Amino acid sequence: NFFFPFPEIVCDPLLDYNIWSSLKPINASGKVDPEERLILAVTRVDSHSFFWNVAPGAEAAVGSFVSLLAAAQALQVAPGAQGLPKNVLFIFFQGETFDYIGSSRLVFDMEQEKFPLRLENIGAFLELGQVSLRNNSVLWMHTDPISRRNESVDSQVQHLLAVLRASSSSGISLQEPEHSQPLPPSSFQRFLRSRNIPGVVLSDHQVEFQNRYYQSIYDTAENIGMSYPEGLSPEERLEFVTDTAKALTEVGTLLARALFTLAGGTGSTESIQADNKTVTRLLYGFLLNSNNSWFQSVIKPDQKGILGPFPQHYVAVSSPTNTTQLLQAVLANLTGSRLNLSREQCQDPGKTPGMQPELFEYRWVQGARAGNSSARLPGCVRSGARLSPALSPAFELRRWDSREFSTWTESRWKDIRARIFLVASRELELLTLSLGVLVLLLSLLCTFLINAKASLLFGIPAPPSPSGY
Structure with missing residues (x-):
């Protein structure tokens, strides 16, 4: 396409x-x-x-x-x-x-x-x-x-x-x-x-x-x-x-x-x-x-x-x-049947004479545990x-x-993902709101004061007064 x-x-x-x-x-x-x-x-x-x-x-x-x-x-x-x-x-x-x-x-x-x-x-x-x-x-x-x-x-x-x-x-x-x-x-x-x-x-x-x-x-x-x-x-x-x-x-x-x-x-x-x-x-x-x-x-x-x-x-x-x-x-x-073959011979039987891999499948298996030991007795199974x-x-x-x-x-489906957000306590919500209002008021106050004193703070000349004749 x-x-x-x-x-x-x-x-x-x-x-x-x-x-x-x-x-x-x-x-x-x-x-x-x-x-x-x-x-x-x-x-x-x-x-x-x-x-x-x-x-x-x-x-x-x-x-x-x-x-x-x-x-x-x-x-x-x-x-x-x-x-x-x-x-x-x-x-x-x-x-x-x-x-x-x-x-x-x-x-x-x-x-x-x-x-x-x-x-x-x-x-x-x-x-x-x-x-x-x-x-x-x-x-x-x-x-x-x-x-x-x-x-x-x-x-x-x-x-x-x-x-x-x-x-x-x-x-x-x-x-x-x-x-x-x-x-x-x-x-x-x-x-x-x-x-x-x-x-x-x-x-x-x-x-x-x-x-x-x-x-x-x-x-x-x-x-x-x-x-x-x-x-x-x-x-x-x-x-x-x-x-x-x-x-x-x-x-x-x-x-x-x-x-x-x-x-x-x-x-x-x-x-x-x-x-x-x-x-x-x-x-x-x-x-x-x-x-x-x-x-x-x-x-x-x-x-x-x-x-x-x-x-x-x-x-x-x-x-x-x-x-x-x-x-x-x-x-x-x-x-x-279990055969007396090494792991290499079992996994590549074609290299061993008489194995006839076209007639049989060869599997190297873990085998049972040796008594109470954790070691296993692996071997080759032909079937x-x-x-x-x-x-x-x-x-x-x-x-x-x-x-x-x-x-x-x-x-096919894509992975389903979600983001989880914890809900804050009532006290934390009120504290956050109060701090936000306080920051807003302080910002307004600072803006007013800076604007009123701009000429002094930033050296801006005052606007000229009207001339008389």
Whole structure:
């Protein structure tokens, strides 16, 4: 613009990163074979409320992604998991609150071949919706009635439902709503817009949400029934297994067993079990206080600033957010392995033969404290936990009027400043007024006297008197 060569920016797009990891390593810079079929297990990470940056999201998001983290850990250590015929991909979507930013971008990247997978590589899709407020231990298996009109897709969905029923334990009752009922709000919908995929969305509601505080500041730990005995220290609360943790452990176990079978596993899955200690630590860390001993041990030394009380899960405009960084660190800890490498080797694995940096991420973490000492035992963790962009394709395509992709932004605002003045006492006000009047009177008196004696004071000659003739 000629008149405004440097226009002022008034808003920024909402953006962050999706977190993904696979059971067996995937070349992040390559492409999966077109004939290969993977099982996707996904959920959302972010939440929202009426108040800026106050988004606890206990039922809306945290319960779900904690269950998926527990399932990823359980499947990773399951006997024979690395030899399964099919791979499993775990994805944690960011920005789903705002018209599915994360899933929209991932589908776009798959279509544009900017991601290792294509849509054709998806063999089955399992999504965890809101699962923390189960009524009578019931989980509902939602499917898409439109895509199931295709006989091939319907038969695969029926197989998915059968596997889930066979994987359930006595603590979970699986039910299916009417076949004509549409899907609840879910990331799966964004994939179905591009391709018919067999999939199931697990949730704790049949029709209406169980969550009375959806997208509210009150969707806190108390909303999902987390409670602790009185008198526990922060470390004791971190380790105390609540009833909520036990319930979500059952969800993680169900998902891990189902994924094992869907990936081609045979035989009994009774030995596959999510860890309730892990679940209770995750709930405490992501809902109450992320600045705890376990989270401190899994982050990098330069990430200390992301820890703190009352974690929030708003997607924001600066990335990666604290939640994203923490979740990647925790996922790497739960699914990765610790290697005997120096800090230099860990931070630059390409220089060490056999490290395969195209298949793995390497993280130098702080480690746990050495006994009662303040010193830590740092180390190198190798995992497949990676990030992919969660920015709406509309901004990359510069299509601000897009009806296909969301264009959510956050306004910029300048710092609000104010000057505060103290109100004087009544006595001081009267004193100030009196002194002002006195100074005024003295000024008038001095001006009159100086004017009257000007000729004497300044040597000004007196005006001549009139002459007489």
